[in-house]
Amino acid sequence: MSKKHPDKNTDFDKADGEQIEVEIKMPESDADGEEVDGDSTAEIEGEQLTEEAPKSLEEQLRLKEDQYLRLAAEFDNFRKRNARQFAQIIESSQADIYTELLTVLDNFRRALEADNGAADFESFRKGVELIYSQLNDFLKKNNVEPFDSVGKKFDPNVHEAMMTVQTDDHKEDTVVKEFEKGYKLRDRILRHARVSVAKPSDENQ
Numbered sequence: 001m002s003k004k005h006p007d008k009n010t011d012f013d014k015a016d017g018e019q020i021e022v023e024i025k026m027p028e029s030d031a032d033g034e035e036v037d038g039d040s041t042a043e044i045e046g047e048q049l050t051e052e053a054p055k056s057l058e059e060q061l062r063l064k065e066d067q068y069l070r071l072a073a074e075f076d077n078f079r080k081r082n083a084r085q086f087a088q089i090i091e092s093s094q095a096d097i098y099t100e101l102l103t104v105l106d107n108f109r110r111a112l113e114a115d116n117g118a119a120d121f122e123s124f125r126k127g128v129e130l131i132y133s134q135l136n137d138f139l140k141k142n143n144v145e146p147f148d149s150v151g152k153k154f155d156p157n158v159h160e161a162m163m164t165v166q167t168d169d170h171k172e173d174t175v176v177k178e179f180e181k182g183y184k185l186r187d188r189i190l191r192h193a194r195v196s197v198a199k200p201s202d203e204n205q
Helices: 038-113 121-141
Strands: 002-004 010-013 019-021 144-147 159-166 175-180 182-185 188-191 193-199
Touching: 038 121, 121 144, 159 175
Parallel strands: 159 193
Antiparallel strands: 002 010, 010 019, 144 182, 175 193, 182 188
């Protein structure tokens, strides 16, 4: 005859005096004491995966942020490198210009150091003309050229009126004289021409 222990799932055999344990598997239950089947377990695991998803999104966001920072740093380095290269090009161009101007400066120095007593005015004039020609060739080589203004209609885009002249020999608003010649760098005005402009005489007004 066997007797069940009131607190344990174990049978005792009085005849043999030996204890025989019998494992009785009870169905799993949730917090409310209700049974939980396999589908419920799958739902719980699904909820756990859903909770882990935001961590993956955070990691992706962090990676994207790192990529953006690297790209911004690369662009900044690219910009600085281009700025240095541009500055070097400008400096090199300036050096070439100054080197050519030094030759003109040397000719001016030679003309000033010449013995005025021994050299006549004609020789001095030829020396100055040579220097003037050298300067014009230098400017033309660097795409700087003068433009004519006398006899042209006054244009504030290229001319700067220094004074007006009453005359009947020129049409109104016509450039009569150049005080300083204007120059262009390719198609851009490098310096406006300073001119006088014609206006009608009092008799014709």
